[in-house]
Amino acid sequence: MTPPETEVVSCPACNHLLRVPLDLLGQPVQCPECRAMFRAPAPDGTGGMAAAELLSRPPGAAAPGRRADAALLLPAFGLMFCGVAGVGTNGYLAYLFAAEPGVAAEYVRDQFSKARGYGFGADDPEGERDRLDGERAVATARWMRWYFPPAAGAALLAFLGGLSIALGWNYRLAQVGCVTAGLNLTGCCCVPGAAAGLWGLLMLRSGEGRAHFGRSTPV
Protein backbone atom coordinates (compact mmCIF):
# COMPACT_ATOMS: atom_id res chain seq x y z
CA MET A 1 0.00 0.00 0.00
CA THR A 2 1.42 3.36 -0.97
CA PRO A 3 0.80 6.50 1.14
CA PRO A 4 -1.49 9.08 -0.50
CA GLU A 5 0.39 11.67 -2.46
CA THR A 6 0.73 14.92 -0.57
CA GLU A 7 2.00 18.43 -1.06
CA VAL A 8 3.84 20.32 1.71
CA VAL A 9 2.18 23.70 2.22
CA SER A 10 2.78 26.44 4.72
CA CYS A 11 -0.04 27.80 6.91
CA PRO A 12 -0.57 31.48 5.99
CA ALA A 13 -1.38 32.31 9.65
CA CYS A 14 1.53 30.67 11.53
CA ASN A 15 3.85 29.35 8.78
CA HIS A 16 3.54 25.80 10.15
CA LEU A 17 4.39 23.31 7.40
CA LEU A 18 1.77 20.62 6.82
CA ARG A 19 1.19 17.85 4.34
CA VAL A 20 -2.02 18.22 2.35
CA PRO A 21 -3.31 15.29 0.25
CA LEU A 22 -3.37 16.21 -3.43
CA ASP A 23 -7.15 15.88 -3.62
CA LEU A 24 -7.52 18.60 -0.96
CA LEU A 25 -5.48 21.19 -2.85
CA GLY A 26 -7.65 24.21 -3.54
CA GLN A 27 -10.02 23.12 -0.72
CA PRO A 28 -10.51 24.70 2.72
CA VAL A 29 -8.23 22.99 5.28
CA GLN A 30 -7.44 23.63 8.92
CA CYS A 31 -3.93 24.13 10.27
CA PRO A 32 -3.33 21.53 13.04
CA GLU A 33 -0.94 23.95 14.76
CA CYS A 34 -2.89 27.22 15.07
CA ARG A 35 -6.32 25.99 13.86
CA ALA A 36 -6.64 28.71 11.23
CA MET A 37 -8.78 27.81 8.22
CA PHE A 38 -7.24 28.45 4.84
CA ARG A 39 -7.68 27.39 1.25
CA ALA A 40 -4.85 25.04 0.37
CA PRO A 41 -2.83 26.25 -2.61
CA ALA A 42 -3.65 24.60 -5.91
CA PRO A 43 -1.62 24.22 -9.09
CA ASP A 44 -2.07 27.44 -11.04
CA GLY A 45 -1.85 25.73 -14.42
CA THR A 46 1.62 27.07 -15.29
CA GLY A 47 3.54 24.55 -13.21
CA GLY A 48 3.55 26.73 -10.07
CA MET A 49 1.25 26.88 -7.07
CA ALA A 50 -1.26 29.61 -6.22
CA ALA A 51 -0.79 31.23 -2.80
CA ALA A 52 -2.69 29.83 0.17
CA GLU A 53 -5.67 31.99 1.06
CA LEU A 54 -6.40 32.60 4.73
CA LEU A 55 -10.12 32.07 5.41
CA SER A 56 -10.39 32.55 9.18
CA ARG A 57 -8.00 33.39 11.98
CA PRO A 58 -7.44 30.87 14.76
CA PRO A 59 -10.27 31.10 17.33
CA GLY A 60 -9.44 33.43 20.21
CA ALA A 61 -6.33 34.89 18.62
CA ALA A 62 -6.12 38.63 18.33
CA ALA A 63 -4.32 40.40 15.55
CA PRO A 64 -0.56 40.28 16.24
CA GLY A 65 0.64 42.94 18.68
CA ARG A 66 -2.77 43.94 20.05
CA ARG A 67 -2.75 41.45 22.89
CA ALA A 68 0.72 42.36 24.10
CA ASP A 69 -0.17 46.02 24.18
CA ALA A 70 -3.28 45.40 26.30
CA ALA A 71 -1.33 43.24 28.74
CA LEU A 72 1.33 45.93 29.00
CA LEU A 73 -1.03 48.87 29.26
CA LEU A 74 -2.64 47.74 32.54
CA PRO A 75 0.59 47.69 34.56
CA ALA A 76 1.62 50.87 32.75
CA PHE A 77 -1.50 52.67 33.99
CA GLY A 78 -1.01 51.14 37.46
CA LEU A 79 2.51 52.57 37.60
CA MET A 80 1.36 55.98 36.36
CA PHE A 81 -1.48 56.07 38.89
CA CYS A 82 0.81 55.13 41.81
CA GLY A 83 3.38 57.58 40.48
CA VAL A 84 0.96 60.49 40.40
CA ALA A 85 -0.43 59.61 43.85
CA GLY A 86 3.09 59.22 45.22
CA VAL A 87 4.38 62.49 43.75
CA GLY A 88 1.33 64.33 45.12
CA THR A 89 1.42 62.83 48.61
CA ASN A 90 5.19 62.81 49.09
CA GLY A 91 5.60 66.18 47.43
CA TYR A 92 3.04 67.72 49.76
CA LEU A 93 4.58 66.09 52.85
CA ALA A 94 8.10 67.06 51.74
CA TYR A 95 6.96 70.67 51.52
CA LEU A 96 5.07 70.49 54.83
CA PHE A 97 7.95 68.93 56.78
CA ALA A 98 10.52 71.35 55.34
CA ALA A 99 8.52 74.58 55.48
CA GLU A 100 6.26 73.99 58.49
CA PRO A 101 8.17 71.94 61.09
CA GLY A 102 5.61 72.84 63.77
CA VAL A 103 2.66 71.61 61.70
CA ALA A 104 4.67 68.51 60.71
CA ALA A 105 5.40 67.73 64.39
CA GLU A 106 1.68 68.10 65.16
CA TYR A 107 0.93 65.71 62.31
CA VAL A 108 3.39 63.13 63.67
CA ARG A 109 2.09 63.64 67.22
CA ASP A 110 -1.40 62.92 65.96
CA GLN A 111 -0.14 59.59 64.57
CA PHE A 112 1.48 58.83 67.96
CA SER A 113 -1.82 59.49 69.76
CA LYS A 114 -3.55 57.09 67.40
CA ALA A 115 -0.78 54.52 67.96
CA ARG A 116 -1.38 54.75 71.74
CA GLY A 117 -4.91 53.57 71.04
CA TYR A 118 -3.31 50.34 69.79
CA GLY A 119 -1.19 49.94 72.94
CA PHE A 120 1.94 51.69 71.65
CA GLY A 121 3.98 53.22 74.55
CA ALA A 122 1.87 51.57 77.25
CA ASP A 123 4.87 51.59 79.62
CA ASP A 124 5.12 55.38 79.62
CA PRO A 125 3.99 56.91 82.93
CA GLU A 126 0.48 58.37 82.66
CA GLY A 127 1.45 61.99 83.45
CA GLU A 128 4.47 61.97 81.10
CA ARG A 129 2.70 60.86 77.92
CA ASP A 130 1.87 64.29 76.48
CA ARG A 131 5.40 65.57 77.03
CA LEU A 132 6.98 62.38 75.61
CA ASP A 133 4.70 62.42 72.56
CA GLY A 134 5.61 66.05 71.90
CA GLU A 135 9.38 65.43 72.16
CA ARG A 136 9.25 62.31 70.05
CA ALA A 137 7.10 64.01 67.42
CA VAL A 138 9.62 66.86 67.02
CA ALA A 139 12.55 64.41 66.79
CA THR A 140 10.71 62.13 64.38
CA ALA A 141 9.52 64.98 62.17
CA ARG A 142 13.16 66.14 61.97
CA TRP A 143 14.39 62.93 60.34
CA MET A 144 11.17 62.12 58.49
CA ARG A 145 11.50 65.19 56.30
CA TRP A 146 14.49 63.54 54.62
CA TYR A 147 12.28 60.64 53.67
CA PHE A 148 9.69 62.43 51.54
CA PRO A 149 11.81 64.10 48.81
CA PRO A 150 13.45 60.82 47.67
CA ALA A 151 10.06 59.09 47.97
CA ALA A 152 8.57 61.76 45.68
CA GLY A 153 11.49 61.17 43.29
CA ALA A 154 10.86 57.42 43.37
CA ALA A 155 7.19 58.04 42.62
CA LEU A 156 8.20 60.20 39.66
CA LEU A 157 10.37 57.32 38.40
CA ALA A 158 7.41 54.93 38.73
CA PHE A 159 5.28 57.38 36.74
CA LEU A 160 7.92 57.78 34.03
CA GLY A 161 8.37 53.99 33.95
CA GLY A 162 4.63 53.56 33.36
CA LEU A 163 4.66 56.24 30.68
CA SER A 164 7.67 54.56 29.12
CA ILE A 165 5.79 51.26 28.90
CA ALA A 166 2.66 52.91 27.49
CA LEU A 167 4.65 54.67 24.77
CA GLY A 168 7.21 51.88 24.15
CA TRP A 169 9.77 54.52 25.00
CA ASN A 170 12.75 53.40 27.09
CA TYR A 171 13.11 49.80 28.25
CA ARG A 172 15.53 50.50 31.12
CA LEU A 173 13.40 53.34 32.46
CA ALA A 174 10.38 51.02 32.32
CA GLN A 175 12.29 48.38 34.34
CA VAL A 176 13.46 50.93 36.91
CA GLY A 177 9.90 52.23 37.26
CA CYS A 178 8.58 48.71 37.84
CA VAL A 179 11.21 47.97 40.49
CA THR A 180 10.57 51.30 42.18
CA ALA A 181 6.83 50.69 42.41
CA GLY A 182 7.26 46.99 43.20
CA LEU A 183 9.48 47.69 46.22
CA ASN A 184 7.10 50.46 47.31
CA LEU A 185 9.87 53.06 47.33
CA THR A 186 7.11 55.54 46.53
CA GLY A 187 5.77 55.05 50.05
CA CYS A 188 2.12 54.64 49.08
CA CYS A 189 -0.13 52.36 47.04
CA CYS A 190 1.85 49.40 48.44
CA VAL A 191 -0.39 46.58 47.20
CA PRO A 192 -1.43 47.95 43.76
CA GLY A 193 2.09 49.33 43.31
CA ALA A 194 3.69 45.96 44.03
CA ALA A 195 1.20 44.21 41.73
CA ALA A 196 1.72 46.69 38.89
CA GLY A 197 5.49 46.61 39.36
CA LEU A 198 5.75 42.83 39.39
CA TRP A 199 3.34 42.43 36.50
CA GLY A 200 5.19 45.09 34.53
CA LEU A 201 8.54 43.36 35.10
CA LEU A 202 7.14 40.01 33.98
CA MET A 203 5.60 41.60 30.88
CA LEU A 204 8.85 43.39 30.07
CA ARG A 205 10.72 40.08 30.21
CA SER A 206 8.21 38.35 27.95
CA GLY A 207 8.62 38.14 24.20
CA GLU A 208 5.68 40.51 23.71
CA GLY A 209 7.23 43.02 26.08
CA ARG A 210 10.54 42.95 24.22
CA ALA A 211 8.80 43.23 20.88
CA HIS A 212 6.81 46.22 22.18
CA PHE A 213 10.12 48.01 22.78
CA GLY A 214 11.58 46.69 19.55
CA ARG A 215 14.07 44.47 21.42
CA SER A 216 14.88 40.99 20.22
CA THR A 217 17.82 39.84 22.35
CA PRO A 218 17.66 38.91 26.04
CA VAL A 219 19.26 41.38 28.44
Ligand SMILES: [Zn+2]
Ligand atom coordinates in the same frame (compact mmCIF):
# COMPACT_ATOMS: atom_id res chain seq x y z
ZN1 LIG B 1 -1.30 27.66 11.38
